Amino acid sequence: MKVAAYYSTVDKPPYVWHDDSNCPTGKQIKDSDKAYGKPAGYTHCKDCNA
Numbered sequence: 001m002k003v004a005a006y007y008s009t010v011d012k013p014p015y016v017w018h019d020d021s022n023c024p025t026g027k028q029i030k031d032s033d034k035a036y037g038k039p040a041g042y043t044h045c046k047d048c049n050a
């Protein structure tokens with residue numbers, strides 16, 4: 001389901017943000033590494049559109 005935009009603070013390029021709670025990439029982000037929002041330069045994760 002759709003959720004507030006989030007991203008990993010320890011991500012490597014290409015940087016993406018997520019907005020789906022079922023995203024396989026997003027689910028790998030640990031709670032301690034998760035932040036909310038859409039930082040400049042980040043693009044929407046392709047897997048979140050599936």
Ligand SMILES: [Zn+2]
Nearest residue numbers: 018023045048
């Ligand atoms: Zn995603």
